[in-house]
Amino acid sequence: MFRRLRESAPIAFTFEGEAVQGRAGDSVAAALLALGVRAPRDTAVSGAPRGPYCMMGVCFDCLVEIDGVANRQGCMVALTPGMVVRRQRGKRDV
Amino acid sequence: MYDVAVLGAGPAGMAAVAELAGQGGSNGARVLWLDENAAAGGQVYRGIAEPLKLLARSYRPARKLFEAARGTDAEYIPGATIWHLDPGATLGFSVSGVARMVEARRVIIATGALERPMPVPGWTLPGVMTVGAAQTMLKAQGLVPQGRVVLAGQGPLLWLYAAQAIAAGAPPALILETRPAGNMWRALPQLPGFLVSHYGWKGLALLRRLRAVPVKRAASLRIEQAGDELRVTWPRGEALADHVLLHQGVVPHVNLAQAAGCALEWREDQACFTPVTDAWGESSVPGIAVAGDGAGIAGAEAAECSGRIAALAALYALGRIDAAARDGRAVRWQKRRAAWGRGRAFLDALYLPSPAQRRAAPDAIACRCEEVTGQALIDAARAGATGPNQTKAFLRCGMGPCQGRQCALTLVETIAAARGVEPSKVAPLRARNPVKPVSLAEIAVMPVSEADEAAVLSRR
Numbered sequence: 152m153f154r155r156l157r158e159s160a161p162i163a164f165t166f167e168g169e170a171v172q173g174r175a176g177d178s179v180a181a182a183l184l185a186l187g188v189r190a191p192r193d194t195a196v197s198g199a200p201r202g203p204y205c206m207m208g209v210c211f212d213c214l215v216e217i218d219g220v221a222n223r224q225g226c227m228v229a230l231t232p233g234m235v236v237r238r239q240r241g242k243r244d245v
Numbered sequence: 246m247y248d249v250a251v252l253g254a255g256p257a258g259m260a261a262v263a264e265l266a267g268q269g270g271s272n273g274a275r276v277l278w279l280d281e282n283a284a285a286g287g288q289v290y291r292g293i294a295e296p297l298k299l300l301a302r303s304y305r306p307a308r309k310l311f312e313a314a315r316g317t318d319a320e321y322i323p324g325a326t327i328w329h330l331d332p333g334a335t336l337g338f339s340v341s342g343v344a345r346m347v348e349a350r351r352v353i354i355a356t357g358a359l360e361r362p363m364p365v366p367g368w369t370l371p372g373v374m375t376v377g378a379a380q381t382m383l384k385a386q387g388l389v390p391q392g393r394v395v396l397a398g399q400g401p402l403l404w405l406y407a408a409q410a411i412a413a414g415a416p417p418a419l420i421l422e423t424r425p426a427g428n429m430w431r432a433l434p435q436l437p438g439f440l441v442s443h444y445g446w447k448g449l450a451l452l453r454r455l456r457a458v459p460v461k462r463a464a465s466l467r468i469e470q471a472g473d474e475l476r477v478t479w480p481r482g483e484a485l486a487d488h489v490l491l492h493q494g495v496v497p498h499v500n501l502a503q504a505a506g507c508a509l510e511w512r513e514d515q516a517c518f519t520p521v522t523d524a525w526g527e528s529s530v531p532g533i534a535v536a537g538d539g540a541g542i543a544g545a546e547a548a549e550c551s552g553r554i555a556a557l558a559a560l561y562a563l564g565r566i567d568a569a570a571r572d573g574r575a576v577r578w579q580k581r582r583a584a585w586g587r588g589r590a591f592l593d594a595l596y597l598p599s600p601a602q603r604r605a606a607p608d609a610i611a612c613r614c615e616e617v618t619g620q621a622l623i624d625a626a627r628a629g630a631t632g633p634n635q636t637k638a639f640l641r642c643g644m645g646p647c648q649g650r651q652c653a654l655t656l657v658e659t660i661a662a663a664r665g666v667e668p669s670k671v672a673p674l675r676a677r678n679p680v681k682p683v684s685l686a687e688i689a690v691m692p693v694s695e696a697d698e699a700a701v702l703s704r705r
C-alpha cells in the first residue's frame with residue numbers, strides 16, 4: 152500500500168464498475184496504486200498479472216482501459232472526475 | 246513552419262527555450278515546445294510548480310529556470326506524445342488523442358534519461374517497481390510505499406531516494422547494494438576529482454543521513470511471489486517485502502534521436518548507446534541537436550548548460566545571432582558544464598553494473614512486453630542471431646508497446662555474451678517511427694495537404 156503525504160481534493164471515478172476515489176494531481180496509475188490495486192493489467196502473451204513499473208511513460212506496464220479506450224498508459228493520463236477505468240486484459244480488441 | 250522545436254521540458258529543454266527567447270528581449274525565433282508530461286520540470290524537477298515541502302529546497306535553484314522558460318512566448322504544448330521525427334525535421338505528435346504533424350527548421354531533442362533495465366528474476370512481479378517510479382510518485386502525488394520496502398541496486402538515485410523516503414517518514418526496511426566489489430578500485434583514481442566536485446560533499450552528507458537503514462551487499466538477487474508478499478533472495482540471505490524497488494543507474498533515452506536517423510555510438514564508461522554529438526550538441530543529422538542526458542548522462546545541472554549551448558547553436562544556424570554572439574554567450578555555459586562534469590567519472594566508475602548484472606539471467610525475463618527470457622535470447626544467438634534486430638524475427642523481443650525502451654540494452658548485452666563478443670560489436674536495437682504507439686484512427690483523421698493527397702493518388 153501507499154501513504155499520502157498531502158491531501159488534495161477527492162476525485163470520484165470507477166474501477167471495474169466500482170465507485171472509488173483518487174485525489175487531484177493523481178495519474179490513473181498512481182490513483183490505482185494508492186487504492187491498493189497492484190496489478191491493473193494481465194499481459195498479452197502469458198496472461199500474467201502486471202503492475203506499473205516505471206511511472207514515467209516508458210514501460211507500458213500500467214496499461215488500462217480508460218473511458219472505453221484500451222491500452223492507455225495509466226501513468227501518463229491525469230485522473231479526472233467520472234472516469235471509467237477497467238483492467239487491460241491481454242491485447243486490446245480491434 | 247517553426248524555427249525551432251524543443252522536445253522535452255526537463256532542465257535541457259527548459260534551458261533551450263529560455264535561451265531561444267533571448268536575454269532581455271526576444272530573438273524573434275518561432276519556437277514550438279513539446280513535452281509529454283502535463284507540467285514542465287522533467288523527471289528531476291517533477292512537481293516543481295508546487296513542490297512538496299521536503300523537496301522545496303533542492304528544487305530552489307531550478308525554480309528560476311522553470312519560470313524563465315514558462316515566461317517565454319514559445320508555443321508550449323504539454324501532454325504531447327511525440328511519435329514521429331524524421332531527418333527532414335517533420336514532427337508527429339498527439340495531444341489527448343488528436344494527432345498533428347508540423348515542420349521545424351531546427352530540432353533540439355531533450356528527452357533525457359530512463360532507468361537502465363535491471364533484469365533480475367521476478368522483476369516483472371506486481372509490487373516490484375523502479376526506484377525512479379517510487380520517486381515520481383513521491384514528487385508528483387506525495388505518495389510513499391508503506392510496509393516493508395526493500396531497495397535493491399546501485400547508483401546515486403537509489404541513495405537519494407532512500408534519504409527522501411526517510412525525510413518523508415517512510416524509511417526503507419533494507420537496502421541491498423549490488424555494486425560490484427571491484428568498482429571501488431576502478432573508481433579510486435577519480436576519487437580526488439570527486440571530492441572537490443559539486444557532488445562530493447552532497448554525496449557524503451547524503452550517506453550520513455542513511456545511517457539508520459540496514460545495508461547488505463548482494464552481487465545478485467531474485468524476487469519471488471510468496472503469498473501476498475514478495476520474497477527477495479540473495480547469495481547470503483533472504484527477506485520478505487511488500488514493495489521491492491530496483492535501480493541500477495540511468496541511460497540516455499535515445500529512441501526519438503534514433504528514429505530520426507541520428508548515429509549512435511557505444512559508450513564504454515556508461516555501458517550504453519549514446520547519440521554522436523559535437524560540442525554544440527549537433528547530431529549526425531543536420532539540423533537535429535540532442536541536449537541533456539539524452540546525449541550522455543551528465544546530470545541535471547550539465548543538462549541545463551547543454552540546452553543553452555544547443556539553443557545558441559540553433560540561433561546562429563538560423564542567422565539570428567552572429568558567431569561572435571554565439572561564442573560569447575556560450576562561454577559561461579561551457580565553463581559551468583565543465584565544472585559539473587567533474588566528479589562524474591567517479592560516479593560512472595563506482596556505479597557501473599557488472600556485465601552479468603546488465604544481462605538477463607537464463608530464467609529472467611529480458612523483454613517485459615513480449616515475455617522473452619534470457620535463455621530464449623541465448624538460444625537465438627546460438628541459432629545464428631547476431632543482435633537484437635535479428636532476435637526480433639525469432640522472438641519478437643523489443644517489438645511490444647514499449648518498443649524496446651525496457652530491453653534494448655539487455656538484448657545487446659545478453660546476445661553479446663552468448664556470442665562471446667563485446668557489446669560495442671552488436672548493433673543497437675533499431676527504433677523506427679512511430680516511436681510511440683499512435684492509433685490508425687488518429688492518423689486517419691489528421692488534416693491532409695494537397696501534396697499528401699497527390700502522393701497517395703499519384704497525381705502530378
